[in-house]
Amino acid sequence: AQTVTQSQPEMSVQEAETVTLSCTYDTSENNYYLFWYKQPPSRQMILVIRQEAYKQQNATENRFSVNFQKAAKSFSLKISDSQLGDTAMYFCAFMKQSNDMRFGAGTRLTVKP
Amino acid sequence: ETGVTQTPRHLVMGMTNKKSLKCEQHLGHNAMYWYKQSAKKPLELMFVYSLEERVENNSVPSRFSPECPNSSHLFLHLHTLQPEDSALYLCASSQDEERGGYTFGSGTRLTVV
Numbered sequence: 158a159q160t161v162t163q164s165q166p167e168m169s170v171q172e173a174e175t176v177t178l179s180c181t182y183d184t185s186e187n188n189y190y191l192f193w194y195k196q197p198p199s200r201q202m203i204l205v206i207r208q209e210a211y212k213q214q215n216a217t218e219n220r221f222s223v224n225f226q227k228a229a230k231s232f233s234l235k236i237s238d239s240q241l242g243d244t245a246m247y248f249c250a251f252m253k254q255s256n257d258m259r260f261g262a263g264t265r266l267t268v269k270p
Numbered sequence: 271e272t273g274v275t276q277t278p279r280h281l282v283m284g285m286t287n288k289k290s291l292k293c294e295q296h297l298g299h300n301a302m303y304w305y306k307q308s309a310k311k312p313l314e315l316m317f318v319y320s321l322e323e324r325v326e327n328n329s330v331p332s333r334f335s336p337e338c339p340n341s342s343h344l345f346l347h348l349h350t351l352q353p354e355d356s357a358l359y360l361c362a363s364s365q366d367e368e369r370g371g372y373t374f375g376s377g378t379r380l381t382v383v
Contacts, residue, residue: 161312166310190369190371192371194371194374199376200358200360200376200377200379201374201375201376201377202360202362202372202374203374204371204372204373207370207371209369248313250371252369252371256301256303256318256320256325256326256364256366257315257318257326258303258315258371258372259312259315260312260313261312262310262311262312263312
């Protein structure tokens with residue numbers, strides 16, 4: 158079974174600074190997909206960024222980028238120029254098949270003014 | 271209305287009650303999911319429906335009963351729940367053959383008293 162581990166239950170960062178959230182996963186598969194979701198106080202999970210395992214290039218979405226290390230099974234999220242609206246729970250997720258997405262326990266990020 | 275809508279937003283029920291959670295998606299997706307989110311734990315996948323057929327049931331107790339009458343609607347029927355069933359129940363949808371990630375609703379906060 159695939160497992161996803163987020164080793165940082167809570168993190169904080171000053172506004173405008175950069176923060177990196179860690180995620181590791183365990184799988185024997187070669188083809189899979191990785192995601193970062195954001196869950197603000199509104200509770201709706203919002204897709205932040207997605208990475209396909211067969212692509213070596215790290216995904217980037219505006220201020221959000223990932224460091225995907227396939228051999229190390231690591232998928233960290235970097236948030237640049239942090240904003241107050243980035244305060245949320247962040248979940249790393251792994252998907253092998255289209256209807257089997259598995260999540261980590263989450264990291265609570267607080268952006269301080 | 272677009273996206274994934276869940277009702278009710280909050281629900282308090284006694285252990286002998288019967289209630290239902292509703293999820294509706296207007297995205298034309300063909301797969302829908304129920305997840306349970308408890309504090310400090312990874313999201314737990316409960317049920318998966320693809321093309322209105324249940325494809326996964328992760329050993330969920332029979333006091334939870336899903337129903338998918340069509341590709342746009344998903345229900346979770348609840349009866350004789352336990353206090354440990356108190357959690358946030360999230361619904362999601364996706365297009366089965368794509369790997370773009372899931373779209374989530376805002377969840378139902380369930381409290382069993």
